[in-house]
Amino acid sequence: MNLLNDAYWMRLALKEANTALQDDEVPIGAVIVCNNKIIAKGYNQTERLKDVTAHAEMIAITAAANYLGAKFLEDCTLYVTVEPCPMCAAALRWARISKVIYGAHDPKAGYTLFGPKLFHPKTEIQHGVLEHECGTLMTDFFRGKRGK
Amino acid sequence: MNLLNDAYWMRLALKEANTALQDDEVPIGAVIVCNNKIIAKGYNQTERLKDVTAHAEMIAITAAANYLGAKFLEDCTLYVTVEPCPMCAAALRWARISKVIYGAHDPKAGYTLFGPKLFHPKTEIQHGVLEHECGTLMTDFFRGKRGK
Numbered sequence: 001m002n003l004l005n006d007a008y009w010m011r012l013a014l015k016e017a018n019t020a021l022q023d024d025e026v027p028i029g030a031v032i033v034c035n036n037k038i039i040a041k042g043y044n045q046t047e048r049l050k051d052v053t054a055h056a057e058m059i060a061i062t063a064a065a066n067y068l069g070a071k072f073l074e075d076c077t078l079y080v081t082v083e084p085c086p087m088c089a090a091a092l093r094w095a096r097i098s099k100v101i102y103g104a105h106d107p108k109a110g111y112t113l114f115g116p117k118l119f120h121p122k123t124e125i126q127h128g129v130l131e132h133e134c135g136t137l138m139t140d141f142f143r144g145k146r147g148k
Numbered sequence: 149m150n151l152l153n154d155a156y157w158m159r160l161a162l163k164e165a166n167t168a169l170q171d172d173e174v175p176i177g178a179v180i181v182c183n184n185k186i187i188a189k190g191y192n193q194t195e196r197l198k199d200v201t202a203h204a205e206m207i208a209i210t211a212a213a214n215y216l217g218a219k220f221l222e223d224c225t226l227y228v229t230v231e232p233c234p235m236c237a238a239a240l241r242w243a244r245i246s247k248v249i250y251g252a253h254d255p256k257a258g259y260t261l262f263g264p265k266l267f268h269p270k271t272e273i274q275h276g277v278l279e280h281e282c283g284t285l286m287t288d289f290f291r292g293k294r295g296k
Binding site for chain 2: 046047050051052053058061062065066069070071072085086087088089090091093094095114115117118
């Protein structure tokens with residue numbers, strides 16, 4: 001059980017997303033919470049690292065496993081500002097994560113478009129936490145890109 | 149055009165898979181070929197690294213991007229001994245890889261089960277190259293595990 005509420009953790013994921021934004025990366029951030037404590041965080045670094053696999057969630061999964069010294073994240077919750085893509089959803093399935101909470105939908109690249117059953121049936125999925133803030137960060141970023 | 153044939157490159161992917169096997173990892177290996185040259189290779193290291201994202205293909209994608217200094221693998225072919233899982237298929241989509249050739253099907257965790265449209269329509273997919281060798285490596289590995 002989280003003593004702190006979902007909006008609290010999502011704000012920390014948004015802080016990660018803002019770090020990505022400062023680096024001119026697609027602004028997506030994630031934190032992984034276990035026993036009411038952050039054990040890992042990540043933000044999108046695909047441009048800086050020139051690596052398509054460097055999504056916020058992937059970086060957070062690797063960091064959480066490193067922290068725990070174990071590859072399964074069975075008692076963990078991932079908070080991510082935007083709906084995971086299929087790569088990240090499938091990685092979270094491999095990680096056997098308990099719960100995923102995302103902010104805004106991603107109608108262009110979200111997992112629900114490509115494989116709605118990518119998550120394990122036992123993984124609890126919630127969305128809409130700080131949806132407006134999470135989504136606005138994305139739309140502003142892409143509007144800015146188109147305007148250049 | 150590859151001057152060397154697909155079986156030649158798949159044998160090198162099998163060599164990677166055998167390295168995984170020696171480490172008691174699920175024996176899957178991959179190489180990425182560009183202009184008739186290997187630019188990256190990888191083998192499954194999920195146990196050693198305690199990281200579910202450390203699949204052969206993911207390691208090879210990151211290594212190839214690092215070699216090229218660019219995140220897109222548009223003129224590259226990935227050879228992998230076993231059908232990619234949804235995580236790897238989606239990563240290969242993000243990487244805009246031209247061609248994927250896999251050896252054996254993976255009826256339990258292959259991408260076709262979860263999201264048959266995970267690859268980009270422009271990505272050419274082939275399978276069945278050294279299928280028997282690639283598949284036998286897997287079935288022997290899992291049979292050995294069950295026998296323990």
